[in-house]
Amino acid sequence: MATDTGRTKAREAPVDEAPVQAPPPARLPTGRTSPVPHRDFVEKVAGTLPYADDWGFPGMLHGVVVRARVPCALIASIDTSAAQEVPGVRAVLTAADIPHNAISEEASGLGIDQIVQPVLADERIRYDGEPVVAIAAETPGAALEAAGLVEVEYEDAEGAFTIDAALADGAPAVHPGGNRYITWRSAIGDVEEAMGRADHIIEETYQTPRVDHAYLEPESGVGWVDSDGVVTLRVSTQVIEHARQLADILQLPHSRVRVIAAYMGGGFGGKEDMTVEPYLAALVWKTRRPVRMVWERQDSLLARQKRHPFRMHYRTGVHNDGTIVAQDIKILGDAGAYPLLSSRVLFAGAVNSTGPYRCLNARVESTAVFTNTVPTSAFRGFGAMQVVFGYESQMDLIAQRLGLTPVQVRERNFVDRGDIRVTGEPIDTEPGTRECMHRALEELGEMSAPTNGGRVGRGFACSMQPYGRSMFFADRASCWIGLEQDGTMVIRAGVTDLGAGQAASLANIAGEILGVTVDRTSVHIGDSALTPLTGGTFATRQLYMSGNAAVKVAQLLRDKLTPVVCDLLGCEESELEWANNLVSVVGDRAHSVTMAELSRTAEARDIMPYVHDTFHAETGDFDPATGRGRTYPDYTHGCHAVDAEVDERTGEVRILKYVAVHDVGRAIDMQRVVGQIQGAVAQGIGYAMSEEMEIDEGVMSSTLFANYLIPTSLDLPDINAIGLELYLGKGPFGARGIGEPPIGPCAPALARAVQDAIGIRMCRLPMTPERVLAAIRNGRDDSVPGAGKDGA
Amino acid sequence: MSATAAHTINVTINGRRTELRVSPNLSLLELLRTEAGGPEVKLGCGEGVCGTCTVLLDGEPVNSCLMFAVQADGCGITTVRGLAADGELHDLQQAFLDHAGSQCGFCTPGMLLTAKWYLDRHPDADREELRRAIAGNLCRCTGYTKILDSIEAYRDLPQDADGD
């Protein structure tokens, strides 16, 4: 594949009125990795880290959730009498036993009405696996025995199990308001006029799958009522702020429910909505006993929320030279039976659907559709990753139609700082997409040779994915940092840690500013009663939000203590260096004060050596009626490149070489950045090649872990992940979020490689051997359901 | 405890001999996690597929979720806590720290045991052999690259007089 060397001159960007909101100035990180690993990683390799299920109390009960195994029905009756008679059973709860049987959260952030999801189903079942009864018993055996004795009588009800069925005339309504839950619309310029001027219009429909997070740690936790009567849950969760919802469910004051987040064995968005929490809280509250609940993997696969399948219809108008003149995009996302975070996922899909490409005439419509299937919600990438498959596939089809290279067509269209997006907002940091693309292709090097008699193809894909929550959420994160009398540092922040070093990064950041080393720092996280709230770990926001909070608070503490130091050392602020647990005069380390001395002296002078404050993200307004306003605070740009070999007799694809390059602004810990990229790529490859939940007429059949095909070590090559530090972002020290962005480009990069190998573009994921072989057979990919229906 | 007769079993866990009374339907995994004080052995899938329940039974890796404790009578069991000695991390564990082979950590105990077991028998295994050796231990966080980096780093440590 020819690599373009020229760079199309970017259009003059409008001059900024005001500079980018930079994070508070601070010393840039010096070392790449803290020499002493954070405590949680040491405990992980030692096997001593207590996860949510590694916890117990004397007299602890075991809780289970009993689930409906029909996809759509009316509940005629529920008989729990036999279940209650099982020796050792202490509680059998139905909907009537839940004080406020509603999980509701105004997810859109814009006051759009929410549909209530019951904790336990009352009148009807809307999806296969919906919870009906919760049981607590003295032993797991008794709980399971009782679960088997619950009798539910159902009456048939018609269900709509696919988007097409749900949108058809006279379709059964999943909820009273109809099956179109929410539609976001955004437009800029004049699409029809621009399409009229286009030399070519490339039109295609793409379909992405319903996939499971498949974290290795099941949904789990322990709950109890503490000595003050506070309902306390210690659970594997990404969001401790759910404590308020739990209080509402139990009709308790918010201050009487406490959620503690254990370190998670993976989250990826699957623990962003509540999982065990409401059932655990209800059983604890009913029995006043400690209760443990761990979901069986098979139940998790059956009924815990998945990623939204997207059907994306793209119409792109281009000139002969490859420049895009118009984009007309329609997205349909399958929300399943309840909304959860669907409004935000489809929003993210909508506003990111044009990708890192300039387009002044664009229109996007993005709709969440209810079906009687497992609810879909947050999953790494959150709508913004599904559309990468759409816009990158379009770029490759455009290249093919126009006889340009995939590099050329992208070069002609890459956004620059200042370019306006479909929502009317400008991109206000520098995009490094171009540099990432060139670096990725350079790293891939010579074309790989076949290993198994197949045809080798090469592909790449670029992406621009947001980090941080939509700005109309007025996001904020608080943090407390203080020095103990012995000079050790304590950080309290309500972050939840899902294994990407969320807690460790706070220690690193505060340590950079205050000079306290990681081994003399304790980070207390994830306790809604005891740690300042930081918002949940999702949306690649945690580093941006709590990291910036840590920067702000550490700097405030440093500012607060500086006069004391200056007084003790008899010097000016500008002469100070905070490092290695000392504050010393630059160039004269002997002339120093220890953190212990500083802490005690300050306290003696009534200058308390701690600060609690809040970082407020940039806010902005968005008008859903016009689709105009501010959305995400910033984006992370990247490019992945891959060589893959296709066995033309079987359709199997083997990935030979993989490079992933992202501009991360500034890396707090480059080793962890690389690890995040590699992990996201592994999930992206699974999504592209093998993962899919199989549902037939609403009945879920992918309920064995053995049958849910996440990649093993043999399914992946080494992932060459590179974090470039090109252009500052808005995170601490100029970092850009990296948790989610690397999951998007994998599928289109692989689709391009397959296209390069067999000459056919796959428009549906996953690209299973059977689908690839059928495409080879037919000369095209016919596997997208509903393709060709305008707008559907 | 179930209604059927309990059995007395003798097992050695990380070098410590223990006598326990167990119900036949108690899995080895459940035994280790509850009565034998070993929550480092995890439950991930209950199907023998994920590898988080890996323990070494008389030195060989098994699915503790697919064994009943009674089947392990007379056997020696090693969990990841059996790797460290005298409060010091094993070199393999240190390698995972140095090379970020662990993110959420849930797969780590099983991964460490499998890697150690394989390298003990094949000390010169190359990266592709090691990749095959860990194929039965699923990881959803790392993409396996840094896990293999960690294992290779351990393999390449100079052998000292004490062996590992």
Added chain:
Amino acid sequence: MYAAAFDYLRASSWTEAVERLRELGDDAHVIAGGQSLVPMMILHFAAPSALIDIGSVEERTIELAGDTLALSALVRHVDLEHSDVVAEHAPMLTQAARQIGNVRVRQRGTIGGSLAHGEPAAELPCVLIAHGASVHALGPDGERRIAVNDLPIMQLVTSLGEGELITRVEVPTLTNGQGSCFIEMARRPGDFAMVNVAAIVTCDDGGTCTAARLALGAVGGRPVDASSAAGALTGHAIDEESSEAVGRAVAAEAQVTPSSHASAEYRREMVGVLVARALRGAAADAERRRNGERAAAAG
């Protein structure tokens, strides 16, 4: 994740195990490796009232006696993987064992257990049918010999009688002029097979095929002997054309059902591809073994 309660006892001999089974009745079951049985118990598809542990009734012997490889039913997949005798005389067993599940499953799973369980996607029964292997079974009415081809009836059902246990497996070894090849198609390494093919061919010095055996597994309710379709190879070289023709013939006749990851049509097509590849692989193996024998004889 919890199996229903059961009584547990260990047998110290095959005879004792059979006797106990007879006493305890229909709801009792034996357990060796447990890698098939225990998942069924904890997923609540099976609830035996008693388990008789036969894991140590005898040594896990692998012996070569003339042209026959004799295996204790307790031989584990890991034993097959690492046995030099097996690699030399029935290498498809080595190839197949390597692909069963994961390393932990192979540490416990046994050949007897695999045969008795009757899972259509299991690798070893397919290989053993190609070899024309047989088993010894001990039951309340005594001992008998059963051809492996007569064991499977349909998914999870075998022709073993009530309380009858497989004690021994006898495998005719590869002889002069023979070569073999086992190919499994699975979505990921270690997953349940989508297609299993085992081929043994006999070729003369000129490379002409004089006999061929073929077994096909995973696609229907039981593994099947597909050797008759391979009869067309007799008197011909095994090349792309001849092997593909046999592949198409086997695919056309095969009983194929859809699976969780593949339609029946795709599986049928893959039967054709894998049969052809396995036959060519077996022919290449025959050549390698012949050259090896010549080298051994010369050296």
